[in-house]
Amino acid sequence: MRVAVxxxxxxxxRAVETLVAAGLRPAWIEESPDGGxxxxxxPPGAFxxxxxxxxxxxxxxxxxxxxxxxxLKPQLDWRPGTLVWNLDPRTRRLELIQAGRRGTLDYDRIIxxxxxxDRVVPLPGWTLPGVTTLGGAQVALKAQGVAVGARxxxxxxxxxxxxxxxxxxxxxxxxxLILDTTPLLTKRAGLPMLLHDPALALRGLGxxxxxxxxxxxHEDVTPIAIEGAGHVQAIRWRDAxxxxxxxxxxxxxxxxxxxxxxxxxxxxxxxFAFDPIQRAHLPVRDAAGRxxxxxxxxxxxxxxxxxxxxxxxxxxxxxxxxxEDAGLPFDAGxxxxxxxxxxxxxxxxxxxxxxxPYPARxxxxxxxDTMLCRCEGVTAGQVRASxxxxxxxAKALTRxxxxxxxxxxxxxxxxxxxxxxxxxxxxxxGRLRGQMPVKPIPMDAL
Amino acid sequence: xxxxxxxILGGGGAGTAAALFLARAGQRVILxxxxxxxxxxxxxxxxxVRQQGRTAAELPLAMRARALWGQMRALVGTDAxxxxxxxxxxxxxxxxxxxxxxxxxxxxxxxLKPRLMGGNAIRSAYPLGxxxxxxxxxxxxxxxxxxxxxxxxxxxxxxxxxxxxxDQSVAELHHDGARFRLRANGAPFAAPILLNTAGFWGGRxxxxxGEPVPVVAIQPNMQVTEPLPHMLGPNLGVADGTLYLRQIxxxxxxxxxxxxxxxxxATRTRPAVAAGDATRALVMELLPWLRGAMIIRNWTGTDGxxxxxxxxxxxxxxxxxxxxxxxxxxxxxxxGPAVGQVLAELVVQGRTDVDLAPFAINRFNQDGNGAxxx
Numbered sequence: 001m002r003v004a005v006x007x008x009x010x011x012x013x014r015a016v017e018t019l020v021a022a023g024l025r026p027a028w029i030e031e032s033p034d035g036g037x038x039x040x041x042x043p044p045g046a047f048x049x050x051x052x053x054x055x056x057x058x059x060x061x062x063x064x065x066x067x068x069x070x071x072l073k074p075q076l077d078w079r080p081g082t083l084v085w086n087l088d089p090r091t092r093r094l095e096l097i098q099a100g101r102r103g104t105l106d107y108d109r110i111i112x113x114x115x116x117x118d119r120v121v122p123l124p125g126w127t128l129p130g131v132t133t134l135g136g137a138q139v140a141l142k143a144q145g146v147a148v149g150a151r152x153x154x155x156x157x158x159x160x161x162x163x164x165x166x167x168x169x170x171x172x173x174x175x176x177l178i179l180d181t182t183p184l185l186t187k188r189a190g191l192p193m194l195l196h197d198p199a200l201a202l203r204g205l206g207x208x209x210x211x212x213x214x215x216x217x218h219e220d221v222t223p224i225a226i227e228g229a230g231h232v233q234a235i236r237w238r239d240a241x242x243x244x245x246x247x248x249x250x251x252x253x254x255x256x257x258x259x260x261x262x263x264x265x266x267x268x269x270x271x272f273a274f275d276p277i278q279r280a281h282l283p284v285r286d287a288a289g290r291x292x293x294x295x296x297x298x299x300x301x302x303x304x305x306x307x308x309x310x311x312x313x314x315x316x317x318x319x320x321x322x323x324e325d326a327g328l329p330f331d332a333g334x335x336x337x338x339x340x341x342x343x344x345x346x347x348x349x350x351x352x353x354x355x356x357p358y359p360a361r362x363x364x365x366x367x368x369d370t371m372l373c374r375c376e377g378v379t380a381g382q383v384r385a386s387x388x389x390x391x392x393x394a395k396a397l398t399r400x401x402x403x404x405x406x407x408x409x410x411x412x413x414x415x416x417x418x419x420x421x422x423x424x425x426x427x428x429x430g431r432l433r434g435q436m437p438v439k440p441i442p443m444d445a446l
Numbered sequence: 447x448x449x450x451x452x453x454i455l456g457g458g459g460a461g462t463a464a465a466l467f468l469a470r471a472g473q474r475v476i477l478x479x480x481x482x483x484x485x486x487x488x489x490x491x492x493x494x495v496r497q498q499g500r501t502a503a504e505l506p507l508a509m510r511a512r513a514l515w516g517q518m519r520a521l522v523g524t525d526a527x528x529x530x531x532x533x534x535x536x537x538x539x540x541x542x543x544x545x546x547x548x549x550x551x552x553x554x555x556x557x558l559k560p561r562l563m564g565g566n567a568i569r570s571a572y573p574l575g576x577x578x579x580x581x582x583x584x585x586x587x588x589x590x591x592x593x594x595x596x597x598x599x600x601x602x603x604x605x606x607x608x609x610x611x612x613d614q615s616v617a618e619l620h621h622d623g624a625r626f627r628l629r630a631n632g633a634p635f636a637a638p639i640l641l642n643t644a645g646f647w648g649g650r651x652x653x654x655x656g657e658p659v660p661v662v663a664i665q666p667n668m669q670v671t672e673p674l675p676h677m678l679g680p681n682l683g684v685a686d687g688t689l690y691l692r693q694i695x696x697x698x699x700x701x702x703x704x705x706x707x708x709x710x711x712a713t714r715t716r717p718a719v720a721a722g723d724a725t726r727a728l729v730m731e732l733l734p735w736l737r738g739a740m741i742i743r744n745w746t747g748t749d750g751x752x753x754x755x756x757x758x759x760x761x762x763x764x765x766x767x768x769x770x771x772x773x774x775x776x777x778x779x780x781x782g783p784a785v786g787q788v789l790a791e792l793v794v795q796g797r798t799d800v801d802l803a804p805f806a807i808n809r810f811n812q813d814g815n816g817a818x819x820x
Contacts, residue, residue, distance in 0.1 A: 086719060090709070095719055267716075375742075376696070393482065396489060396593040404672060404742050436717060440672060440740035444730060446723050 001326055004029065004094060004105055006084050006264060007113035009037020010061075010308045011300025011315030013069050015111045018319035020075055022328055027077040027105055029096065034080055035069045036062065037115055038135060039308040041142045054142055056167060057203060061308060085437035087267045089293050095436070102445050109295045109326065111318050112265055113311070114302030116258035121363045122380075122413050123155075123254070124225035124370045130232030134255030138164045147173035149251025153235050155179040155223055156255040158356040162207045162217075164253070169214035176215060177247055179237055181256070181359050183220035190355025197348035200309075222362065226252050256358050258305045259412060263434040265303070268296050274427035277353045278305060279360060280412060281431040287339050289318030290325070297322055306349050313338050313345075363413040364420035372417065373410045375403020383414055384421045390430045391415050400432075404440055407432035450476040450609075452793060453626055453637040455619075455651060457610060458488035459779060460771045461643035462599035463786020466522070469606035471794045476637070477603070478614040478630045480647075481713075484596025487645050488779060490747030491666055492690045492702045493592045494681055495780040496533040498560060498584040499549060503756055503804035504781070505556055510800065511784035512586065518783070522602040526594040529695070532680035533587030535560075536568075536578050536732065542685035543580040550582060560584045573677050575734045589681045589692050592779050599786070619654060621765055639793055640768045643785075646712055646750030648758070648772025656764045657807050660753050661773045665706030665746040667721040671739040673697030678733070689728045699736060701729055706746030717744035751775040752810075759785065759805035761792065769793065770807055 001024070005016050008030035019026050034042050040062035043049060055062040072078075079098065086095035092110075096103040118133035125131070130149065132140075134156055137148045147168060154165050154176040161180060169175045193201035211217065220240035227234045227246075236246050265283035266272070270291040272281040285291050285298045299318040300311035317338040323330035366372070368381025376399040388394035391401075391414060400414050401407025407414065411432045419426040452468050454461045457479030465477045479485075495515050497508040519525045537543040550560050560582045568574060568581035600610050614630040621627070626640040642651045649661035678693040691701035704721025708714065722744055730737050752758065752773040762768035769792055771785050778785070784800075791798040 088716075088719075393597075396484070397597060402670075402743065404740075406743060435743050435745050436719075437741060437744070440742045443671065443726050443739045443741055444737045446727060 002106060002108045003027070003322065004107040004110045005113065006094075006110065007037075007115055007300065007302065008035030008069060008080070009113060009115050009300060009311060010039060010065055011113035011302070011311040011318075012037075012111070013065050013072070014312040014315035015113060015299055015319040016072050016076070017068050018316045019322070020072055022323050022330065025076045027107070028072075028079065029082045029084055029094070029105070030080045031083050032080065036065060037308070037311075038139065040065045041139055042066070043143050043145065047145060049145060053171070056170070058308070083439055083441075084264060085439060085441050087264050089268045089296060092295070097441055097445055100442060100445055109297070109322050111289075111297040111299055111315070111322060112268070112302060113300040113315055114261040114264055116260050116301035116305050117408065118255040119257045119259040119358060119412060120254055120409060121256060121359060122366065122370060122372050122374070122410055123223050124367060125227055126254070127371050127374050128226055128228050128232050129230070130228065130250060131226055131252045131254070134160045134164050134253045135258070137253035138167065141167055141171055141173070147171075148253055149249065150174055151249045152176040152251040152253060153179060153247060153249040154253050155181070155221070155235070155237075157182040157359070158255070158257040159204055159207070159352075160255055160257070162204075162211050165215055166207060166211050169211070176253070177249070178211070178215055178217045179221040179223065179235070180217055180219045181221050181223070181362065182356055183240065186357065187355045190351050192351040193348050193355075196344055196351065200348065257353075257356060258301060260302050260305055261408070262302065263406070263408070263438040265291070265298060266434040267436060267438070268293055270296060270298070272431060275304065276427070277350050279358050279426060287342065288321035288335065289314055290321050295325075306345065310342065310345050310349070313341055317342065358412070360416045360426065363416035366413070366417065372414055373400045373403065373407070375405055376400065380417050383417050388418065389422070390428075391418055391432055392430060394418055395432055406434050447634040447636055448476060450474045450635070450637040452476075452639040452641060453478070453628070453635060454641040454643060455616060456642070456644035456648065456772070457483040457596060457600065457612065458486065458643060458645055459484070459596050459599065459782020460785040460789065461641065462596045462603055462610070463783045464641055464643065464771075464789040465603035465608040465610060465786070466599050466606060467787050467790035468793060469603050469608040471790060473793065475603070475608035476635060477608060477610040478616055478635070479610065479612045480614060480616070482612055483600045483610065484593065486747045487666075487749035487774070488596045488782060489593050490668065490745055491592045491749070491776075491779045492668065492700065493589050493692070493779065494533070494683070494690060494777070495528060495590050496584070496587040496681065496683070497558060498533045498535050498553070498582065498587055499683060499685075501756065502552055503801070505552070506800050507781050507784050507788070509556065509558075510787070511781045514783040514787065515588075515590065515780070521783075522598045524594060524598045525590070526598055527591035527695075528588060529590070530586055530588040532583050532585045533683060534572065534680040535582045535683045535685055536574070537580040537685045538577050538732075539579070539686075545685045546580055546582040553584075558584065573733060573735055575732050577731050583680060587681065589694075595779070595782060599783070619651065621655075621767075626767065638767055641789055641793075642768065642770045642772060643789075645772055646748050648750060648770060652758070652762070652770055652807060655762060655768060657762060659758055659773065659807060660810050661750040661758070663708055663712035663748050664751040664776055665708050665715050665748055666702050666776055667704045667706045667717050667725065667744070667746055668700065668702040669717075669722055669725065669741050669744050670701075671699040671736070672742050674699060674739055677735060682732075684728075684732070689725060689732065691729065691733070699739065701725065703728065708748055712748040715746045715748055717746045749774060749776050749778070754809075757805055758807045759788070760802035760807065763806075763808055
């Protein structure tokens with residue numbers, strides 16, 4: 001049996017660990033030069049910063065993941081720096097590209113652990129040089145040891161906003177101004193986390209208190225525009241009392257939580273269903289990670305954003321399901337234990353999502369001249385004017401999501417804009433479907 | 447029951463155009479589309495608007511279509527990004543060159559004047575590779591955005607009073623002696639006239655009226671690059687039909703060649719890797735400057751192909767009141783507006799001045815009265 005695992009973040013690592021423990025030698029494909037995922041992103045080889053400085057409270061997890069990762073690599077077909085740009089579930093073949101060279105990989109069963117990316121709102125001015133995402137700001141610090149600017153502003157909501165700000169402050173970078181779009185009152189919805197995941201809830205509160213020592217947090221902020229001539233120079237925003245401010249800055253990092261990277265699930269022809277908590281269409285799977293397409297399993301944030309700890313569990317659980325389906329011995333006790341943990345975490349996650357919601361109204365109310373799809377130069381107004389009945393029709397009529405990223409960046413905001421224009425729930429406008437290649441490939445890679 | 451003067455099955459370019467022309471002629475029109483308007487061949491094709499290379503049979507239709515493309519904004523309120531940028535047909539072999547010359551002789555009879563160029567002349571005028579040995583430019587040809595055409599005709603048809611319904615599952619289609627009857631999503635419809643503009647699936651409709659046709663499903667395999675500096679004006683084709691390519695205003699280079707993959711009665715499709723590779727090899731041979739470009743997306747959809755590459759267009763020979771227009775064999779996009787107009791003429795006036803004999807539905811029947819070609 002040929003088994004493939006795509007992704008070597010927390011989910012992929014625990015999935016492969018489980019498969020290897022059962023005696024399998026899967027092919028393991030990772031797009032980055034090394035594994036660990038974004039949460040345990042490793043700096044390039046020559047860089048020297050210790051795990052505590054890089055990962056803070058996540059250091060023990062990062063160390064454990066790296067140790068497992070490094071122990072697994074020599075035992076199997078490890079393929080870092082390799083992009084899977086197509087997956088055909090009927091021929092069960094992956095199309096690969098590694099350093100400009102094409103290849104294929106045939107599989108009988110596959111676990112997709114493709115991770116997540118920043119969830120953004122395309123604010124007016126967001127295409128100016130100097131604007132990045134919170135995840136980008138964090139990776140710049142973790143992987144390269146650099147800050148995104150000398151006077152940065154971080155805007156968005158969610159744990160990553162606080163965490164990245166604190167990491168900047170502790171790394172000796174200038175503390176960013178923090179503009180949080182969620183009112184404090186809304187964040188009370190996160191209190192059930194104290195019940196369902198007290199450790200994480202307390203860590204979040206600790207993070208927030210620690211941050212107060214370094215940088216002010218403005219809450220219930222409404223961004224108006226990022227401004228500058230050729231580069232970010234200021235951000236214009238309203239505070240909770242609706243007073244307008246203009247803050248000079250040389251970089252803006254923004255993010256409203258994460259969204260799953262679901263393109264391979266889409267190409268695998270796995271059905272998607274609307275998830276009201278994450279306000280997005282997500283690939284369908286059972287509690288163990290089986291998709292409705294036989295032999296295709298989903299794990300980690302690439303299936304549904306739930307954080308590194310849950311990713312490790314869903315990775316291990318999906319691998320156990322694969323073993324069971326293949327008729328191989330598997331640890332049913334461990335499977336039961338994992339599912340019980342995952343159920344508890346689902347409640348904690350729901351509380352977290354309610355505490356730090358995607359600012360759907362902010363997206364829906366973007367001014368008409370806001371650049372929504374930066375790949376194809378489509379504005380919010382063009383999508384509204386298209387009078388399209390769903391997102392894919394809007395794509396056909398306006399080119400929204402037809403460009404390099406195929407709507408991975410703008411798709412969610414586009415859905416909010418279109419749904420608000422039509423006066424229908426966002427679930428009704430559907431989602432942008434992806435096509436191969438998942439990411440651009442060179443013409444001459446044959 | 448919903449009654450109409452004309453029922454149209456299939457919301458591609460031909461069906462939506464017919465709906466518009468018929469509604470403007472005062473007919474009560476209902477169009478039923480299984481998926482989305484322009485969702486298959488009409489919406490996913492290359493977007494070529496060309497007369498060059500058409501057969502003698504198709505040329506009058508293509509010329510009528512070209513005239514309509516020139517009036518598109520007045521006709522439907524948008525030009526669907528129609529750009530009369532010319533169509534440059536390339537030859538890589540002496541055989542290909544002979545095709546260009548032969549077509550120029552044919553075109554002269556219709557008053558069209560393609561400009562034939564030798565290898566040196568064409569390579570100095572356009573950024574082409576060494577393997578191009580000749581070319582032919584028809585300046586008044588061009589391109590348009592296929593995703594906009596059928597929706598534009600649909601919107602104009604609705605404004606003219608036609609009903610165009612999407613996501614309709616049609617069943618129980620038959621003629622009761624007086625009218626065509628069917629159920630769409632369970633609801634009954636009836637009309638004395640039926641237009642079959644259902645693309646590949648048009649073959650099923652014809653067969654249900656006792657007129658089987660050898661139509662097969664094909665999937666044009668399309669690719670697009672990231673936006674690039676402007677290098678290429680005209681829409682490109684190759685004499686042997688293996689590649690078609692254009693650079694759009696935004697800079698992206700769109701090209702197609704080979705066939706994609708289909709399943710579930712060709713309602714589901716995806717592009718094919720091997721066909722894409724073969725096409726890209728040819729692109730780099732003909733346009734070496736595209737070697738470093740990044741491919742950002744592939745797509746495909748289903749069209750119907752006839753053995754002789756010519757559509758079925760004209761009245762049913764078994765059931766009066768039924769008219770067919772399908773099987774455009776991968777080059778029907780540009781013709782759509784003219785096909786709709788011809789169908790409307792057949793319905794309203796009972797005649798058209800386009801010679802439909804080469805498109806007769808019985809031309810592949812051994813016992814039919816049409817010639818067997820192919």
